[in-house]
Amino acid sequence: MPSKTPERVRDGVVINDDFSASQHLISQLNEPKKLEKLSLHQSNLVRILSAIRMGEVLSYEALETKLREWENDILLSTSLFRGVQRSGRKLAFRDLLTVIGKSEEIDSLLSRVIRYDSSDLVAAKKHASVLLESAVLDGRDGFDPEALLDLWKENERVRSLLLLLSGEKRPLIREMIGKSLGDDLSLHLGIILKAVRYGINLPDNHPALTAGPCLKKIYSLLIDLRDQIRVNSVLVQFSFYGDPLKTGKGSSGGMGTFLRTLGNELTQNLPGVVTIVPLEMREISRMDRLWRTEREHHFLIYVPFLGYEKMIMNNFLEERTTLISNVTDILSIAGISPEQFHMRFSDFASQAMLDLSKKTGIRSFFTVTPDPQWRFVDQKGSLIKLDAVDAVRETSKVEVSWKMLRDCDGLFGIGSEESRNQLLAYYPPLLDESISKKLTMMPEGISLRNECPIFVNGPLYSMLFEKDKEFYLERSFRNNPLLLTVGRLDPAKGQVKLLTAWGNSGLWNSFNLVIVGGDLDHPNRIEANELEEIRKYVRQNKELHGRFCHLPAMNNDEIRCLENSISRVKATPWPPTYVAPSFKEEFGIAILEAMAAGFVAIAPKRGGVKSYIRDGYNGFLIDTTDEVSIEKELRRLLIDVRPSARRMKMIAENGSKTIYRRYSISVVAKQFSSYYSS
Structure with missing residues (x-):
């Protein structure tokens, strides 16, 4: 493979990095010998891409030979079946008996590529799971009871x-x-x-x-749910990563906020919106019912599952058919008749909901992003090293996206038209007119109707100084400018990186730091690990006490009120600063909200933020690879350059104007509803 990434492989296709270059180049190869050589490459990512291509182009006889050769190599055999699925070919079930049960993903792929014969079920009872899943996906029901x-x-x-x-x-x-x-x-x-x-x-x-x-x-809650909703022709959207009403806790983040506000607005133009939310069985004792009404005709329906955290960790692979079953039952019990499904994540939950939509004749929509592929390269665009297990798991998200591209009725990209090139770099099928015509680029948005949508007794700014918290601000430091970050407590969001960069850079002498996020009373495993890292760092750096505050997750309305409360306090001539330390942000709902409230936004270069932040004009874009790069960038922006308070205020004002002009959820919702109805 080339050591330098070419700018273009074909006209119209922009190449972003070595992964997109490798993918485009390998997709042009038809010679088995060249692909065979690449399957021995030192990079597991290149090996996967080459084996996928072999699954697309090898003859049936050559496939059988290669399957026997790679039978015990999970990385190559999985990739080979991915290629067969992409090609749309079918394989005889009896030729695949030796690979059934090798891995959960292989079994999932086999259920989609086997050529079914009615005698197979009787002849292969111990392999019945693959055959039955195939029957579910194909809608076959002619079995002998x-x-x-x-x-x-x-x-x-x-x-x-x-x-x-x-x-x-x-x-x-x-x-x-x-x-x-x-x-x-x-x-x-x-x-x-x-x-x-x-x-x-x-x-x-x-x-x-x-x-x-x-x-x-x-059982009692389900009986109470029966026929409670009774709506027809509704849009169903899925929030499989947490409760939109509990943003900042567990896996619930900015997407939950977006689904909540978008769902509320869409009811102005659609018959109804249903947001499906997973419910861990252990939370049942705290529930009084399985639905909530956010706004008239926007319903949140809670679907019970066992082992929800494990489901997230394996991308919902093992529970793919359970998802179909449970969601189908809940919709039927509640009396909900959907017209559209909208899936937004590259995982097996989205694939399962696509399968359900195909079975039931519901129109399907998918938000396609370059999110999975960005994880495969470093800051310079070079392929990172992944072991075989991680490589197979992470690239499965790409495979799901490819399937969604082909099979969904409509596609959304996040951001402006200029973001389309990002997608073209990673999804060559978008060059096909039959697929590209399904894609429309769409911004995300936030509610701008009310800066503080709930009643609060006194300024929320004062909670930063309450001494009953583990970490709080001393009032003697209240005149220092403030850095804020909001999000679920997760390594992907980078709060520990920001804390370390702030402490190591000396910024703590001049700037207070506030982190909002995480269930601090009942943390899950990931939150507990992050909390321990935060405590460890602050214990080792006593001078940070009184200059750092950590607030638990707050619902979105409370966050909006807190940010507006902070902006209105004139303790310092500087406007407050919002820092998003995540490796990348697909769009960044929390960033939009902070900018609307009057914060200067500092956000990652990677992702979709650059579609609305112009560096140095209405915010700043920085390298957020690790704490070292964040420290370097924050020092450059806030200490070395020594920007004036007047300039920072101007940048904050420009940022706020950008959001109010272009990213109102009411405008975005009209664009979505128009596309759903077209």
Whole structure:
């Protein structure tokens, strides 16, 4: 592969880095020998790209040979099947028996590429999961009920699939619910959902209700949900990474805020909006119902799952069919008839919802981003090193995006038209007119109707100085300019990097630092790790006490009020500064909100922020690779250059004007609703 990234490979395609160059060049190769050589490359990313291409171009006989050769190499065999899926070809099930069960993703791919024969199910009962998943995806329902009941008795691993496959066959579902259930709590939850959906009453001593805590409570909540919503022709959007009403906690971040405000605005032009939110079973005890009404005709529906944090960690791969089953049941129970689905993440949850939309004839939309690919290169655009396991896991997100490109009815890109080139660099299929015509570029936006949308008793600014917190500001330092960052407490958001850069650079002498984010009382595993890093650093640097404040996650309305409260305090001639230390931001809802409130924004160069921040005019763009680069950049901007308070105020004003002119959620929502309805 070339050591330098060419600017272009083909007319109209901009090459951003070595990954996009490698992808474009390999996609042009048809010679098996050259691809074979590249499959031995030292970079696992190049090996994956070459094996995918081989899966696209090899003859059926050559594929069989290569499968036998690569049978025990998960990286290459997975990539080969990805290529087969891209090509749209089918393989005989009986030729694939030796690779079934090698990995969860291989099984998922096999379910999409096998050529099905009705005799296969009887002949290969121990491999029934792949066949049954294939039947679910293809919408086949001509199975003998007795054969399915036999499978229920003999193979516990496929029971969830059998429930899903049984569809509207109530007598068959009733038979399954009455059989032995084993100890799979996820299956018990699935049975409860099916029972409520089809009006099958479960006695109090039914195994599905007594197998674990909260199962009786969820049964009761589901019965209460029945026909509560009753809306037709609605848009369903998915918030699989946390509750939009709990932004900053767990996995819920800026996207949740956007979905909440967008959903509210879309109801002005659409019959209704439903936002699907995952609910971890352990949270059931705190729930009084499974729906919330944000604004008239915008409903948040909570779908229960087991092991939600694990689901996120594996990109929802293992729960792909459970997602289809649970979401289908919840929509039916609530009386919701969707017209459109909109998926926004490159993961197997989005792919599962696409599968569901195809099964049910619902129009599908997907927001495509270069997010997965940006993780594969360093600051200079060179390929990073990934071990085989990480390489397969991370590139699976790219594979999902490619499938969404081909199969969704409509596509959205984030940002202005100039951001389209970013997508072209990573998604060659967008050069195909049949796919490119599905894509429209769309900005994200924020609510600008009310600077502080809730009533607060006194200025929220004062909470920074409350001494009951672990980290708070001393009033003796209140005249120092303030640096603020808001977001979920996660390494991807870079709060620890910012804290370290602020402390190491000496900025703490002149600037106070405030971090808002994380569930500080009941942190999840990731939040707990980040909290420990913060505590460790501050303990080692006693001089930071009184100059650093850490507030727990606040809902979006409270954040807006806090930021406006901070902006209105005239303790310093400098305007407050918002720093986004994340490696990249796809667009940056929190950045938009801070700019609207009058903060000077300092944000990452990578991602979509540059579509609205002009460096030095209405904000600043910096290298956020690590704490060293952040320290260097903050010193340059805030200490070495010594900008005047007047200049910083002008930059803050320019930033606020930019947001008010171009990124009002009401304007953005009209653009979305027009496209949904076209």
